[in-house]
Amino acid sequence: MKQGRYPSALLLACLLAGSVQAQQEAPVVVSGTVPDEATRATLLERLRSLYGPARVVDQLAVGPVTAPAGWNAHVVGLINSNLKLVSRGQLAIDGSKVSLRGEVASEGQRQQVAGNIAASLNPGYTVNNGLRVTASRQAVLDAALADRIIEFETGSATLTESGTRILDQMHAAMQKLQGVKVAVIGHTDNAGSRTRNLVLSQARAESVKRYLVAKGVPAESVAVSGEGPDRPVADNRHPEGRARNRRIEFKVVQ
Template sequence: MKLSALILSVLFSGAAHAQQEAPVVVSGTVADEATRAALLERLRSVYGAARVVDQLSVGTVAAPANWNEYVAKLINPNLKLVSRGELKVEGSKVSLRGDVASEEQRRQIAGDIAASLNPTYTVNNGLRVAVSEQGVLDAALADRIIEFESGKAALTEAGMAVLDQMSAAMQKLKGVKVEVIGHTDNAGSRAGNLSLSQARAEAVKAYIVGKGIAADSIAVSGEGPDRPVADNRTPEGKARNRRIEFKVIQ
């Protein structure tokens, strides 16, 4: 007899907001229908019944003592911290791979796995700490303001220098769509500011496309004065509100 083999594939999309709806596919062979039912019940209790895709089969296999109990302990809510991941249990061999948000999460999940198994099990921890796509953009911008000539959509040399670094960061984000959002302070008419913020966002897109970023990966919008992040009653606040945002949208 071959050993029981359970493969749990947690297949999340790259964007964090989409992870909650991604399917959880469970496949492999177990010894009997009772084991299959227990595993599915455990998965559905953790992820929700609608997300679990059942590809389990029942066959002629053997398993270590108390195998069902140990596998049930492995399928715990901390697995929801893993994106683009896979948990594979084959007899007493366990492997886990995927992305987590921090080293603390990686240690926590690895510690939980070790604590839930007896010493006869071997564990291959393939988790890695992944930097989010939005984090890459935020780090490149580093709270700096992309400068334009006063009242115009023409970039200054300082603004171009920041966009050179943003373009290099965006080259790392393969298959990711980014929205460039223009904002202004509240000086002048709202209609004029909406038009100016849109024009500045378009200018940013044109510049970074010129640096090799695919045009169809960039959306643009102008919010004008509608979303201030600082007090428009002070010069410092107005300067902060005249800004460009980069937002991962896909």
């Protein structure tokens, strides 16, 4: 938004965190024009207190704009912990017009943020609530895997045909998660030595990564590890349990 576009109004734009997993690192850019240095200082102090000084990028200017009565208090009231529920978003305040867009993880969060905005403003303000509910990134992976087991040839890290079919679907799911880092974790049953199973589980995780990278997933977005028999999800005393324990886990880490 260009400064000077609204010569008789106040404009504030705040870019919120870039992704849910990157809340601790994404920059928060605040820009626009405010009527005086005291207002500017108050807004920056509030944002830095909420997000941390290192994350706030100050692009605010002081200029001849007109603010509604009590504007400072209303805006400071809007800048609270509820905003940290919003990702990939923008808060814009043009005089008495407030617009918030971005993503939240649930309908409950959307209502919470919207309700907080309404409670922070008087009836003279108009609010455009553009928040949308998005499925969690982990839920996207879980739905694609659907509790299925990615299979390998017995005792090796060679994927079976059924294993590659599942990975084709995991690849499609991961393509929806641009910029998200995923851990691929190999697991085995407890047959044989723990040392051998740790090596095998690592090799299988690496085999999965190679397949996904060959399909176009960026290599840097996939971390691999092998946990061998250390995290069973079923009873190793039964064949069905051992089969469930020989699995690949996909976990969003960033």
